[in-house]
Amino acid sequence: MANEFYEQVYALVRLIPKGKVCSYGVIAEALGKFGAARQVGYALNKCPIDLPAHRVVNRKGNLSGKLNFGDDNMQKLLEAEGISVKNDQIVNFEQHFWDPIKELEI
DNA sequence: TGAGTGACTGTAA
């Protein structure tokens, strides 16, 4: 690929602290692609094994790519990090939400 | 090149 955007997405996802989650739109925004949330998801679709994609969810906190994440149970991984998941949706999403822009802005 | 697709989001109801 050699797409810088993809690399940035991967790099940012890896920066997500354990026990925290983020939305596609925020990631796209942090990379300067305000309307490219779908591309973030597309980038994650490549899903490198070392990429904690389970920490990335949509704006509703729904595990959109749970099935696409792989054989592993995305919900289980989140719960292992202290994130409660109910009905494929993160509980207290705002509480676990991590804003890369705000964090990187420091 | 153009049409179809998608791990999305904002707005409206």
Add this chain to the structure above:
DNA sequence: CTTACAGCCACTC
């Protein structure tokens, strides 16, 4: 809060 519609950008066929 959810559901439905439209807009959005990049990739695949």
